[in-house]
Amino acid sequence: MTSQQSFLKTILDESSKHSIAKLFIHKGTCGDATDIVSVCEKQGIIELAMSLNAEIIETSCDGRCWAAPSVTAQKIDDGGVSYSRRFDRIDLGVKLKELAEVLDLSTVHNVFDDGATGLTSRFGQLDGTFLAAVEHGAYGVAEKVFRQDQKSILSKIEESKLSGRGGAHFPTGLKWRLAAQNEGPRYLVVNAEEGEPGVFKDRHLLEADPHRLIEGILICCYAVGVEKTFVYINGQAHKGIESFMTALEQAQNSGITGPKFLPEKMAVDIEVRAGAGGYVCGEESVILNSIEGERPVPRFKPPFATDEGLWGMPTVINNVETLAAVTTLWQDFPPPTKLVSLSGNIARPGVYEIPADGTLSWNGFLLSVGAELQTVPAILLGGPSGTFVTREKFDEQIEMKNIGAGGIFVLSPNSSIKEITNSLAGYNERESCGECTPCREGTIRLTQLLQQETVNLKKVEELIEVMEEASLCMLGGMAGRPVKSAIENFPATWISAEQ
């Protein structure tokens, strides 16, 4: 930045005023899958909004997937404070009179502002323009942070105890420092592969708030001294790719990635790469091979990516959510949070933001999202490499290290532990890349053993131990985890051939 004058402020000053009544149509992947556009038309919502001169805005899912198809009506008063109300499940009917009341400027409402500042605070509120993102605070943290030196940024990240949100929970600050210590050129790889069944929070982040990710990337590039960034996005996340590419173009055109906004001598180069399938492609060394044009198989570790990553150079590999979370570290509230993807036997499945400091219990969380605890025998955390938490342990606090990437599947009284375990084992078998023997052969043997009527638990345990110890990457290393957890937590399900 050449002067202390805020670049963002100039952008906002030049903007024209918006209309004061808005109808947000939550048309993300969730909205599309529930036919939101035709539902809106059928219910007369579009017609009503037009008759009231409300601006109709297509936006993303706001994380409340259970409410899809949904719309949010919003009105802004003279003081710029907004009143908004979401109308859920409009396919089941919508009270047009109530919708009209929000959009109609002649009706008065108590002002309502939830003051959200966390990771999901902009979900479902943006219209896809750069201006809307900046108005909602995008790049404000980067602008502040660019006035500090790299050292203090690294310290701040280490102090925050932010850890890798892809599931491994490696300390982010330490990772950045390790890469920064090494001679460049340095690379940043954003892991947006998100191929773990039951996890859909990165897709929501990409669709709903791509500028937050770009802001996180800019901060990392500055703090670590990154020359080139690759954003590796799951090839099936079409909306996410589209949304991120649009945001990137907006950022580039507006000058955010240029000298007007960035600190002196800093240049940012971001390239998007689409994946092409395979659970293993979410493994960090597989992504490196994929970007280099090699076969997508894992590498030996060490060397670690912070020493020898892309083309043998120091590389930071961060999950989408980790980089997005970086932008929340300089605000007073809330403390670091974690996104969780909730599905299964629950009234309100979707993407939720929970405290990452272990202050929330499973009971507290499940009740807050509408669970009837007596009908929940257990939850499954983290899909095919996850573990079960049974009802007896619901009073325990939610610890980041146990939660993986944040996939929470709620079981019902009808759930068959054996079926779920077999289904997860089958998934690991199909997704094994075949590079190392313990995983290639082990996942097949594990599925076979589990499908027996009387399962030889001793053999299962031995096999899992070999896979844990000898697999090249965590797909094989953790494939036995849900099986072990199922045997531990539900011993009655398993009739051992040994007994």
Place this chain on the structure above:
Amino acid sequence: MIPFDVTADDAGDRLANLEKQLLTLPSRKSYLLPAFHMAQEYLDWLPRESILVIASHLRIPLSEVYATATAYSELRLEKPEYGAWYVCTGVACEAAGAQRIIDAIKIVPEKFGRTDCQFLCSLAPICTDHRGKILGRLTENRVRALFLEDSGDQQTS
């Protein structure tokens, strides 16, 4: 999009066009996956001919290009057949009654396939219809209604 057919009249033109498109990518190994995407987007699958063109543009041995292409589950090395409905059989969809959807679709067996998790667990059970559209929170009745609608469409068209 019409899948590439080596016996079709336009086969030569399409390959020549692909070669031209590939020129926009730097001739470096790192662009192998983007080249696959480019070819698959244009030809709908990766016929042998396209692999040859990619290998020659990026100067990578053919065997290596094949080895890499076979490692990605979303790259199609065979001409795709369309018209099937794919039911997600991830854990959340199975719990939400994927089997009932499968039974409803199975009435027309040639129209049925299964997929692993499609990452829309919050709207389970889901299915991708024959046009590639994702349908969330699916019920057997809705499947039946859609099938009726579809056969109606075909009769009128």
